[in-house]
Amino acid sequence: MEELLKFAPRPTGAGDMFQMLRDGQPRTRADLATATGQARSTIAARIDLLMSAGLIAPAGEATSTGGRPPATFAFNPRAKVVLAVDLGATHARIALTDLASQVLAETNAPLAIADGPRAVLGWVVENGDKLLATAERGESELAGVGVGLPGPVEHSTGHPIMPPIMPAWDDVDVPGILRRHFDVPVLVDNDVNIMALGEHRAAWQTVDNLLFVKVATGIGSGIIADSALRRGAQGAAGDLGHVAVAGAGDAPCRCGNHGCLEAVASGQAVADRLAAQGLDARRSADVVQLVRSGDLTASAAVRQAGRDIGTVLAACVSMLNPSVIVIGGILAEAGEHLIAGIREVVYRRSLPLATQHLRIVTSQTRGEAGVLGASAMAVDHVLSPASIDALI
Amino acid sequence: MEELLKFAPRPTGAGDMFQMLRDGQPRTRADLATATGQARSTIAARIDLLMSAGLIAPAGEATSTGGRPPATFAFNPRAKVVLAVDLGATHARIALTDLASQVLAETNAPLAIADGPRAVLGWVVENGDKLLATAERGESELAGVGVGLPGPVEHSTGHPIMPPIMPAWDDVDVPGILRRHFDVPVLVDNDVNIMALGEHRAAWQTVDNLLFVKVATGIGSGIIADSALRRGAQGAAGDLGHVAVAGAGDAPCRCGNHGCLEAVASGQAVADRLAAQGLDARRSADVVQLVRSGDLTASAAVRQAGRDIGTVLAACVSMLNPSVIVIGGILAEAGEHLIAGIREVVYRRSLPLATQHLRIVTSQTRGEAGVLGASAMAVDHVLSPASIDALI
DNA sequence: CAACTTTTGGTTGACCCCCGTCAAAAGTGC
């Protein structure tokens, strides 16, 4: 089958070559020529173009292999900046990052999403400007904005659709509003989706199939299949929270159904159960506190939540066959109890072919998955081959 | 965000233009020029190229809009043929189709996959040649071969991996073997995956997210997300059969676990249950027969199987958020009982956002989804932009 | 029915991009 593809004369712009350099590693002209199949002279021209745009920079000379040592070039992530916004139900985080998603400045504050688009996006604009100022970057250096919202979002338009916990945001033109102030591309997605993206970009770039599970007040997941986020028909894919759990009672859920995973194993559900046993646990954070202080009842409850989540994840493993499952959200910070419960069930319930190379790990981004993902989403758009070619 | 993309100078080959014509509709040169943004002279040159390759043909004149009536051109599916092979556990089907997946000649016969690659692929070669002869097509007209196998397949290499019901096929180089005789690209995939592809191409081309579920002796599914098959890390995605069913007992399953969907709701499981009640049902086909003959016990059992499948599908709807679920396999041919049971549970268990536009339908390909998908898989490869450009 | 309008179809020359080649530059090894 490859004989047909061997010499396909498909012209590639400078943007395609640039993608190879996105990883930050320095490369010589010869490296790029052999990798892209194009002539060295063509590569040289593209290098000049990208250099003058500031997107790449000389990275010294490589060691000689007997002749003149080649000059190397590497991606210059400091050429531009993007704003990464992670809006939760009651908390907002906004970061200014470079094009490698390195955080340059950051703010976070309690902020109720229920205050509505006007107030919240106003806060975003205000603090975005502040971050640009503290990082001493002009508005002309801003290349894009990425936003995560706690509800379903139609990614192509950036409009939330029927979001349960933020009804005032239904069908609001978030990109349009933000573009009134920041005249750059604005990308919007579900908060769990951007966390999946962040974790993937930050720690699992070489893995093509990843499932990110957030266990906090609620439970949700983001699906990366064949290296891209999969959002489903209405942007509602990955909704783990309202899957029924086999053999875990039928606790009523806020969605109106019974026996949903979220009603059984979310941080809130665990807290409620512990509170009923007389412990001082009102929210997810209290559960984490109790576990960390060595409370055995709390540890056992978290482990049981892990088992319940594992029951649902076992089904997801069979369906999606990921290489990695990343467990994030506040409840994942309560030691190894949650993930132990998850592993226990998943490895028992799933078929060998699906589990033999499956890793189940905790988030490695320490709560920054959201902003990292929002940043990555914006950067991906801004540095896409088409955008680069248009930018010259 | 579109301002950056507006005039992206991304050169496109003849193959890209050709993709627009794949739908079979006739188009004028002007249509193609405005659609691709290229000059009419460029389009004219490409038309000539594709015409001389036989891939497109004149399709008469369109009606004049006041001036000279334009000539139209349309995809010529008869330019080449592909072999589509659908191998089941005990049955094989092989078809010769044109580039629009129209069947030109077809053979099917009982054939045990367990006889091993040598015997089975020998049969494929032999009957492939026969079909070419009956359709009066030379070997030079064969453009590709698509094969579906009843087990997990690493699609990139075409090698089955750890297939439970065909152990002799593990890591066999199926494309290599077939290419020894047919010197054309050979694409291989799981049988349920190609059924999903076939159903998508034949009936749901405009839908981006589709889940195809096969209910026969076993239960499996194929996932189409963002318009492409998603196979997971080991090609094992879509394995519905061994998901645990909430609240449906814990019947032992051949996979070694308990309570798997396949052990509860597959055609075999239903047959076994009916047999235990004294009915003459040894295989899935017998169940269908009983239902068609009006047996109420059998109907009820099929409907209950539908409910059990629905329980698992509800979770899949939450995770994948498809627009369409297609139910295929022999048990779907037993009237509306199966799908009624499925609908009953899915629409009750899933969230409104995911179900408001969800359609659950039976297969519209009358058992031909497999060969149609195998054909589509091969055609997609052969007519990809890169392949077309290479072919000139 | 003839002239005009409209639209398509084909051709040509200019331009741009990409590729090969070549000589100069910069190091290495003897």
Place this chain on the structure above:
DNA sequence: GCACTTTTGACGGGGGTCAACCAAAAGTTG
């Protein structure tokens, strides 16, 4: 210091694309 290796930038040729022009075909209008 010299021969050899490798990289680098420059130059000319070739292929493809575009814009423009002209011719042809059909419909419109008087």
